[in-house]
Amino acid sequence: MKKESLLRVDRVIGNNVILAQSDTQGMEYVLMGKGIGFGIKSGELLAEDDKRIEKRFRLDDPKQMKHYHAMMEEADPEVIRITEAILADIEERFGGPLNNKVYYSLPSHIQFVLYRLQNGMEIVNPFLQETKLWFPAEYEAAGRAAAKIQETFGVDLPEDEIGFLTYHVHSALTNVAAWELAKFSNVVTELVERIEALQGIAISRDSMDYRRLVTDLRYTVERISQGKHMANPLLPELRKKFKGDFALAQDLSALIAERLGTEVPDEEVGYIAIELYRFFQGLDQHHPV
Template sequence: MSGFIVEKVLNNNVVIATHPSYGEVVSIGKGIGFNRKKGEELSPQLFDKTFVLKDVKEQESYKKLLPQIDQNLQAAIIESIHLINDRVSGKLNEHIHVGLTDHLLFALQRVSQGMTIKNPFLKETITLYPFEHDIAVDVIDLIQDKTGIGLPQGEIGFITLHIHSAIANKDLSEVNQHSQLIYHLIQVVEEQLGVRINKESIDYSRLVRHLRFMVDRVLAGEKVDEPEKIALLLKEEYPLCYNISWKLIKIMQRKLGKPVCDAEAVYLTMHIQRLQKKIK
């Protein structure tokens, strides 16, 4: 017994159902609404291929999107979310159904009208979230295979952020804020060193990833050990890099509203110095 009883069929892919524990839910799955009748119980076998929206706000948002979506496109998006779900080990935040559906809907509309939106942070996004990026590439391929519409490279970056948001259980706005903070910190490094950093270099990738995990540590209140002797040595040997690292720390503290431990300056200085050394 699944406990899910059909209340109303919205289309071939979406059914309103009721459940004794969850109340009214929106059940989403390719073909789930086909030939369904009110009062019918949804078979348990369906639920490895079906998503259930339990949050009322998400339900309403999804229902508002439905009239705008061609059923074939909707089926392709549902398949894409299944692909993402199959590739991750944890549970996806259910907002991905609204967020990614909405994003893909308008992305496909823009492309069909000959419009494209540039993504100036694509390289950083790939570096920040390589696992999610690999999945996003497969989503783009699946969408093209099912709809015949090829989405531009920049869209991979936006889809990557949606996937990371669902995996990390963070609001997309929060993910965007933290990503923008890292982009800004990289720009500060470039300004202070007076160079354009080679974004294909391994040292650049290491700095971007270091900043990402530094943001995560600050938000979690985690501290790193401070090697005092190294701190003194770096301050004397590489004063420019050491000062830049403190500029970054102050920006991070202001943007995140949380303290950053002094020891972070040591590790940041080493990353910046490695970049400076390659530039000279």
């Protein structure tokens, strides 16, 4: 007769979250479910198929699990509760399972934000405008999350913080970490500033041309970071016909390579040249190709 697999409770985080370890595999899990932590104590056993377990996940990196433990030691139980409510709202509205790592990153972020606000530290988001443009649905969800945080803790979250929460919403729906999204945004900002400096122009941040440019650049930067390169059959023609745009694209690619720590293939340089050509064609000024 096959022995029933059991989970030993390591720690009760709250009424809906506990840490447990498999008695056969030795793996540590975060278990979530309505009322799963109510009335249970460390050391008690749960069946693997306990009906109260609605979600389970484990952080594969031991360092991440160690940080998760440390964060849980210090976290306000209300932070855990409000995190559960926010993630439940995201899952309900967007559907599908969420990225497991958000269960660690979001409460940690909320805890830090509360610390900053309670100590009078300013929250500034230089990428707010672009974030609202790139992730409108996630920004709306982040606004609902901010409202929950404000109501629970009696704080006033600035719009800049809603922008940062947007990254965590997007991260919950994808495999892209919030810190990576911030890095991509920073790289795009640097690229626009490099274009302005090299071309001697000032790009209006309110223009449709700017919105298209930064959106194209963000997808390019993210694609390069993830190594998802695409073939570019127009590359030879781009080198010949659009020499100015291609040269500028090479300069921007060098910046991307430096910031991301990866090589930028010529095919991607070609796509950046196309993005630049389209952008400059939209400007009301002469631009030599």
